[in-house]
Amino acid sequence: DGGITQSPKYLFRKEGQNVTLSCEQNLNHDAMYWYRQDPGQGLRLIYYSQIVNDFQKGDIAEGYSVSREKKESFPLTVTSAQKNPTAFYLCASSPYGETSTGQDFYEQYFGPGTRLTVT
Amino acid sequence: AQKITQTQPGMFVQEKEAVTLDCTYDTSDPSYGLFWYKQPSSGEMIFLIYQGSYDQQNATEGRYSLNFQKARKSANLVISASQLGDSAMYFCAMRELWMDSSYKLIFGSGTRLLVRP
Numbered sequence: 001d002g003g004i005t006q007s008p009k010y011l012f013r014k015e016g017q018n019v020t021l022s023c024e025q026n027l028n029h030d031a032m033y034w035y036r037q038d039p040g041q042g043l044r045l046i047y048y049s050q051i052v053n054d055f056q057k058g059d060i061a062e063g064y065s066v067s068r069e070k071k072e073s074f075p076l077t078v079t080s081a082q083k084n085p086t087a088f089y090l091c092a093s094s095p096y097g098e099t100s101t102g103q104d105f106y107e108q109y110f111g112p113g114t115r116l117t118v119t
Numbered sequence: 120a121q122k123i124t125q126t127q128p129g130m131f132v133q134e135k136e137a138v139t140l141d142c143t144y145d146t147s148d149p150s151y152g153l154f155w156y157k158q159p160s161s162g163e164m165i166f167l168i169y170q171g172s173y174d175q176q177n178a179t180e181g182r183y184s185l186n187f188q189k190a191r192k193s194a195n196l197v198i199s200a201s202q203l204g205d206s207a208m209y210f211c212a213m214r215e216l217w218m219d220s221s222y223k224l225i226f227g228s229g230t231r232l233l234v235r236p
Contacts, residue, residue, distance in 0.1 A: 033223070040228070040229075041228055041229070042123075042210055042212075042226030042227055042228050042229055043164075043210070043212075043224075043226045044226075045223050045224075048223060058223065088162060090162075090164060092164070107154070107166055107169060108154075108164075108166070108224060109166070110156075110163060110164035110165075110166075111163070112161065112162060112163045113162040113163060115162070
């Protein structure tokens with residue numbers, strides 16, 4: 001089955017430790033994304049990668065880092081510099097596509113998420 | 120400025136009835152796309168429906184339809200014949216041009232829908 005996997009589902013860390021969240025996709029999508037969701041809120045973009053070895057900061061990149069060495073993988077590291085790391089983290093990927101009217105489609109497919117708790 | 124606004128933090132609907140979830144947006148880009156996602160308690164985001172700004176007809180996907188009113192900048196989600204499994208958070212999102220050649224999704228704050236038996 002094609003899809004996006006994130007591991008682990010729940011993660012607990014002590015304050016001051018770096019932690020890496022895994023994201024793997026076998027959909028052959030070029031673009032991959034990391035979002036953060038806080039309780040009762042929508043998603044905010046952390047980082048985005050359009051192709052291998054290239055990525056851009058999103059709206060809330062401070063305290064986070066990423067790598068994109070393979071098309072299938074886009075791990076996110078939450079560093080000790082992130083002041084409020086406790087949140088739900090969602091990874092997504094998207095293909096390129098067009099609708100019948102010729103517009104870009106860019107539907108994003110999401111993984112199941114990782115809930116990170118830092119104490 | 121808020122680009123996607125969902126004014127209903129929570130809604131109730133009786134099973135088998137229809138419900139409309141509101142979404143308004145703000146953009147100056149003539150080419151844009153609007154999405155609705157469902158997020159059950161498990162946390163995964165499930166794509167429901169998409170509307171492109173040039174699409175002449177309102178999008179429909181099974182029990183989901185999108186009431187697209189371009190002049191009013193609204194893209195309301197209509198769920199017909201509600202089921203208990205429809206209880207979830209619903210997010211409206213807009214595709215926005217970013218970095219001149221890429222796109223990102225801007226999400227609203229969501230509406231929590233509870234379906235009553």
